[in-house]
Amino acid sequence: MGIRRVVAALALAATAPLALAAGYAGPLFDAHLHYNEEAWNGTSGPHPPADVLARMQRNGVKAIVSNSRPNDGTHLLASLPQTRAAGVTVVPFVRLYRNRADYDNWFRDDSIYEMVRAELARGTDSGPFRGLGEFHLYDSTNANGAVAKKLMALAEEKNLAVLAHVDDAAIDLLMANTPSKGQKVRLIWAHTGIGGAPVSRVDQLFAKYPLLMGELSYRPGLTCEGGKLYPEWRDLLLKYPARFMIGSDTWVNQRWQYYDELMKGYRVWLGELPPEAARKIAWDNGAALFGVK
Ligand SMILES: [Zn+2]
Numbered sequence: 001m002g003i004r005r006v007v008a009a010l011a012l013a014a015t016a017p018l019a020l021a022a023g024y025a026g027p028l029f030d031a032h033l034h035y036n037e038e039a040w041n042g043t044s045g046p047h048p049p050a051d052v053l054a055r056m057q058r059n060g061v062k063a064i065v066s067n068s069r070p071n072d073g074t075h076l077l078a079s080l081p082q083t084r085a086a087g088v089t090v091v092p093f094v095r096l097y098r099n100r101a102d103y104d105n106w107f108r109d110d111s112i113y114e115m116v117r118a119e120l121a122r123g124t125d126s127g128p129f130r131g132l133g134e135f136h137l138y139d140s141t142n143a144n145g146a147v148a149k150k151l152m153a154l155a156e157e158k159n160l161a162v163l164a165h166v167d168d169a170a171i172d173l174l175m176a177n178t179p180s181k182g183q184k185v186r187l188i189w190a191h192t193g194i195g196g197a198p199v200s201r202v203d204q205l206f207a208k209y210p211l212l213m214g215e216l217s218y219r220p221g222l223t224c225e226g227g228k229l230y231p232e233w234r235d236l237l238l239k240y241p242a243r244f245m246i247g248s249d250t251w252v253n254q255r256w257q258y259y260d261e262l263m264k265g266y267r268v269w270l271g272e273l274p275p276e277a278a279r280k281i282a283w284d285n286g287a288a289l290f291g292v293k
Contacts, residue, residue: 023271024278027062028263029286032134032163032190032215032247034095035066035073039253047256049076053086055256059263062283063292065163065188065247067093067134069100071119078124091290093131093163094119096151103136107145116151120158130290131155133163134190140166143173152177156185161289163215165190168197171205171212186289188213188245196220199232206240213285214240217249217262227268234272241277245286246270 039047056064066074071094077083078090094116096106106112120129132155137143143166155162156178164174164187171189175182192202192214199221206212216222222233229237237244246266250256270278286292 023267023269024273024275024282025267026060026279027283028060028266029245029283029292030056030061030064030248031188031245031286032217032249033064033066034134034250035068035077036251037069037073039250039256040073040076046253049080049082052077052250052256052259053082053088055259056088057086059260061263062087063089063091063286063290065091065093065131065286065290067095067131067163069095069097071095075124078126083126089292090124090126091131091286091292092124092126092129093133093161094129096132096135104138106135107137107142107148109147113147113150116154120160129160131161131163131186131188133161133188134165135163137164137166137170140170140173143170143177148174149177152185153179156180159186161186161188163188163190165194167195168193168201168205171209175209175212182209182212184211186211186213188215190215190247190249191218192216192244194218194220199236203236203239206243212243213289214244215247216244216266216281217247223265223269227265229269229272237273237281238277241273241280242285244281246282 035052039045066077068074074092078092083090096112096116097103098115102112116132123129132151142148152174162185166174174187178185189212202214221230224230248255248259248262270282
């Protein structure tokens with residue numbers, strides 16, 4: 001055995017126990033990813049496509065819900081042969097924001113509705129858009145804004161998923177604005193409530209809306225010391241293993257810098273769950289929702 005192979009064997013021996021300790025080892029579906037202007041500014045940037053694709057690849061991320069402000073970032077990732085070469089499937093969502101000013105006005109701005117219709121008609125090089133969002137409602141009553149109502153009805157009519165950063169009250173309001181009253185629309189609750197709605201309230205909403213999904217980035221109370229699950233969250237995940245997904249939420253460049261740590265963190269607590277439940281939350285639920293093989 002040459003010196004290189006000895007070194008390689010030693011490195012393998014040293015990392016193998018760590019790999020086991022790192023928990024879940026299967027594929028990941030990143031259900032909340034942004035590829036915004038400041039990550040990639042049109043020509044160069046701190047995180048050009050080769051950089052973000054390498055981050056996904058080395059973390060076993062095989063599919064992403066991609067959305068970006070403006071939508072150019074998603075179009076770019078969806079168009080590149082390098083994305084397919086990295087083994088990453090892009091599930092494109094239409095972001096409602098062209099710029100930061102749109103965050104606080106989208107729910108009543110008809111030009112956003114027109115922009116969404118135009119993007120849906122255009123599609124991407126990886127196929128049609130599959131969802132709308134992420135959008136934010138800092139005041140839940142704006143779920144009843146004229147454009148918010150139209151977009152929720154459009155999502156149900158066109159079978160588009162919706163990625164919504166809202167509180168629990170807004171979930172009820174958004175659902176009420178669909179023809180089925182929330183029974184048929186695929187709403188993904190970003191962060192499963194970043195304000196920390198109690199587990200009992202999340203449970204109640206999941207029971208009320210059978211297609212409601214929860215994405216788990218930034219979720220307060222999910223994990224405790226050592227990145228382990230809090231018992232009440234472990235119980236909820238095991239009650240609804242088909243209803244949760246993980247996500248990076250790369251809303252600022254710092255999140256790209258910590259992408260490895262974020263994904264490793266998920267693998268730690270996923271590893272605490274029975275393998276079948278871990279695999280569902282890590283991969284199967286997103287893959288089933290969007291037909292990713
Ligand atoms: Zn986000």
